[in-house]
Amino acid sequence: MNKEWEMVIGLEVHVELSTKSKIFCSCTTEFGGEPNTHCCPVCMGMPGTLPVLNKKVLESAISAGLALNCEIEREPRFDRKNYFYPDLPKAYQISQLYKPIAHDGYVEILVNDNVKKIRIHEMHMEEDAGKLIHSDFDNETYPDYNRCGVPLLEIVSEPDFRSAEEVSAYLDKIRALFTYLEISDCKMQEGSMRADVNLSVRRKGEKTLGTRTEMKNINSIKAIERAIENEADRQVDLLLSGERVVQETRHWNDDKRFSYAMRSKENAQDYRYFPEPDIPPMIVTDEMVGDIRNNLPEFMEAKKERFMKQYGLSEYDAGLLVLNKKQAEFFEVVVSEGVEAKAIANWLIGYFSRSLRENNLEFEDLDISPVELSKLITYVEEGKVNRKEGLEILDNIIKGCGPEDVEKYIKDNDLFVSTDNSELEAEIDNVLSNNQKVVDEYKSGKEKVIGFLVGQVMKNGKGKFNPSNVKTIMEKKLKGEV
């Protein structure tokens, strides 16, 4: 971006709450499902039905508000936002305008080693809409109301961002806070976290804000970064060439890396907000807020600091471990089983994440007994089981087909490294006598070939032998020392 200019960005982030049931009825919030199977007369807005607030949504919203350092509204209310669209069966969305559940908060983000405060204007609860499915087969559009009534939080920031990096740091931060609260899985790809970017540009040093555009529903952080860079450049180019920025909603096409205007905000809809008469104002008591505050989890930064202090981990290791709350908790359980912290940290950061990636899984998908895993790690780290075999077992565990009883499995498959050297020596002798040609090569000075011989022993031993032990004894034998 042109160095004389700066971008000014405000974000509206929508987060789907992972409550079991919807915000105003008892239908499941589960993602997917055949169209129109996760709905009832209430979430389909049939005439005569009434909404009844799911208390869990209010609790989640309060905990989110506290995590975002907000003031919690004590008499929050719902309002109706009226607009016609076939995916909105009541033709109004129950949302909050006049008395949102939380307001005037902030989060701190870390960009280029500087801490920056991003102010939160307000955060409110609302219901999601359904979606329209266009069928090319018969050229008709069909509504799917499964998503109608899935609870959402919308977090509206102040226009405090000055770069794409700040925006992605903020989104990471919100995801970290909300996944730590276990109120949302914040998956942008599945749409459980969505961001609308309001962006304007101005010459550095200017105080007034330029005309902004809005980009809606971009579905990955990388794409948001690209969209921001592109839009900021587009606006600067426009202004430099004497044109003006039009206030409008633009759609970002991430494949083609360009945006186009969707609708002009100048003839913006009038949503005719008014207080939702079907839901009386809620009462949020001090006790309620106090209880929720007392039960807030240890958040990412605090956990990272503690891991460094308590377990002597490097900032890098601790930082990676706490990225995922489940992983961090698992780490501590395994440590409590007596495994050395650094060892389990290496396993989680290294082997685990590789295996998860290869198998296209998430840590949350795993169903692993920390006790069994502790045994496995201990055996490998103490040399009782070879790393190769250990990691094969781990891979199977991660895939969900691992042994229930690690010790029994290792025993049954004879995978414990043999402590009986006579067995090893016999196997070495066997390999040496069957590979006279290679032995001769070794003796003629091509010492590298020992790798092949060790490999043969290891192969025949099926994990029973320790490779360095094999090498030591074999070297001695080849040199005639024993």
Next chain:
Amino acid sequence: MIKELTAVEIGKKIKAKELSAIELVEELNNLRLQNDSIVNAYTNFDIEKIRENAAAVQKKIDCGELNSVLAGVPIGIKDNICTEGELTTCASKILKGFTPPFDATSVKKLKQAGMIVAGKLNMDEFAMGSTSETSCYGAVKNPWNTNKVPGGSSGGAAAAVAAGEAVCTLGSDTGGSIRQPASYCGVTGFKPTYGMVSRYGLIAYASSLDQIGPVARDVRDCAAIMDVISGIDGKDSTSRNYSSSTSFLDSLTGNVEGKVIGVPEECFGDGVDADVKQSIEEMIKEIEKIGAKVKTIHLPFIRYAVPTYYIIATAEASSNLSRFDGVKYGFRSDNASSIDDLIIHSRSEGFGQEVRKRILLGTFVLSSGYYDAYYNKALKMKQMIVDGFEKAYKECDVIICPTAPMTAPEIGSSLEDKMKMYLSDIFTVSANLAGLPGLSVPCGFDKNNMPIGAQILGAAGEDRSVLNMGYAYQKISDYHTRRPGGIR
């Protein structure tokens, strides 16, 4: 025979095996066939289904499984209250063919008590009107004089009871829609405290004002129905528990000694028919004779009630009725080539004129730039009316005034002078704005032999006192037992 009996009396006869639910619905059907081609009280009457239900209920009664007061008694339901698997159209073309997949909570309770849902009742389209002339099924006629309107919007409910085509009915009241037609038709109608009866399944007109209530032959019937339909409902967050140790029916003692009747001076001024004034004044004198005290009070805010009502009600209606867009159910216009077109044409063709007018008015008062001038101001006024009544009830137990300033007008005359129609709601709307209970009881006839109704209003939750005052009056009067002669 059933024409002369009240619901409670019929219930007793059923229990005593002197009557069966099966006979009852046949007799009712005959009365309907005799009169309804003229009265037009029903929008739908599925006799086969009703016979089936009556047989099933009678069987349960015979087995002793049902012994509630009203078990076996048929009840008509206003067409804006959802009945599972049965047409529910709000008398609007836009809900043509709509059958809800669920019962309104009140209907569910009626069925549980062994009452037989017998027919859906005509009304002003979406309950918007005071004359029952805006129905897509045509105007309802007043059984006392079929050139006159029955009142509205629950005109079908009141006319059916008056004509003997229904024993009792459920109506809804947003600005007087139970009380005013009850008054025009010479029957008894009760609008409970807001929240006393679940609104779940009542197709909303104005959510903060709507309330379901009974229209019946006397106060005892209303009380017996209240015993069935009242109570907090997990499906309606605005419902409340006004618990009491005595049932509505048992609380009718007829004893009003020492009770103070507030008579608001504002309700007896110009614009109120002389006959109406006189009947109410005589009624008050009669009640005074049995021990009640009378006190003149002031309700200065009442002149703001109608504009306040029309702003709030239309604002909420504009939003509540937005869901009727031709996409999901009911009427869909054929004249559409895009989704915007589909919505615009379906609504323009599907809603009647009065409904379209109120939607436009409501849309206007909520639109940006006007919200504070209209809607917000109306909300403030609503609070002042709540406070004003609270103050008034420090001086009296109940308030008695005319239900409407005049008796039923000629059919067609209100359509020519809408302002006059709106203003005729003046005595009823403030009870909705303040959420208070209101009862209309017959108290006389004008010079043209059209019924006059008196309204008894009480403080929030004081529904039993209101009903008891009405009961006390009905014990010493017989206007509520009079029925129109032959219907022509």
